[in-house]
Amino acid sequence: MATLLKHVSLLLLALFLSPTSAQSPAAAPAAPAAAAAPAPTPSSPPTDIIRILNKAGGFTTLIRLLKTTQVANQINSQLLTSSGGITFFAPTDSAFSNLKPGFLNSLNDQQKNELVQFHILPSLVALSNFDTLSNPVRTQAGADPDRLALNVTGSGNQVNMTTGVVNATVGGTVYTDSQLAVYQVDKVLLPRDFFEAKSPAPAPAPATSKTKASKKKAAEGPGSPADDSAAITWKQRKEMWGAIVGAAVMGFWL
Secondary structure: OHHHHHHHHHHHHHHHHOOOOOOOOOOOOOOOOOOOOOOOOOOOOOOOHHHHHHHHOOOHHHHHHHHHOOHHHHHHHHHHHOOOOEEEEEEOHHHHHOOOOOOHHHOOHHHHHHHHHOOEEOOOOOHHHHHHOOOOOOEOOEOOOOOOOOEEEEEOOEEEEEOOOOEEEEEEEEEEOOOEEEEEEOOOOOOHHHOOOOOOOOOOOOOOHHHHHHHHHHHHOOOOHHHHHHHHHHHHHHHHHHHHHHHHHHHHHO
16 A cells, blocks of 8 residues: 555656646747838939930931020920920931032021921821811911911821922831920921012102202202302393393484
8 A cells, every 4th residue: 555655656746747738829920021112113314305316316417406506405395394295397317418508507596496496396296197287387486377387288197298498298207205206307397488588678769850950959059150150141131132122212213
């Protein structure tokens, strides 16, 4: 009996001293990984008409005109501030080479600016929508139909223009986006005003002979040699007639 109690005591002691097998708390679920932020995309540079033409190639003369007249800066500024957009007809170097030699150098600064502005419409026009425009089309050079008339006809993607001096055709699209359309043209659009001779001022009406005589007499003034000469002649005639009449009377009485 003592032996049994001893074994039971040892068993209880062993159970008491053994590590408990209590279940450890469940590990908290791992937090979901944060979604990776999209890499920042570089902002697109503002539209630059010179960069567009340089990339296209074949517009060296036009680029030089855009720079010297400062119209390039004007176009870029309009694209940033205007919501209507711009349509630009871009003559190629070949188109400029067909001009009369020395023509561009014969223009003053104002005319050069007007020439470039004549190639710009102050609104965005798709290639297929030129047939919806009313002629003459308004350009940024002005709206005077007698000086700056530009007439455009379109049929599908075929677009023709006339200024009264040249007839030009759109040869294709150089660049287009939601604000700017650049179309290649095969001729420089020349305003008719550059070639029309200005009417000379009317010449004053010729003075009549009577007016001339009056002016001459007024210039000579009273007592002029002409008047003295006329007076002496009349005096001489009076004396002559007096002598004749006197002689006749004396002859009668004699």
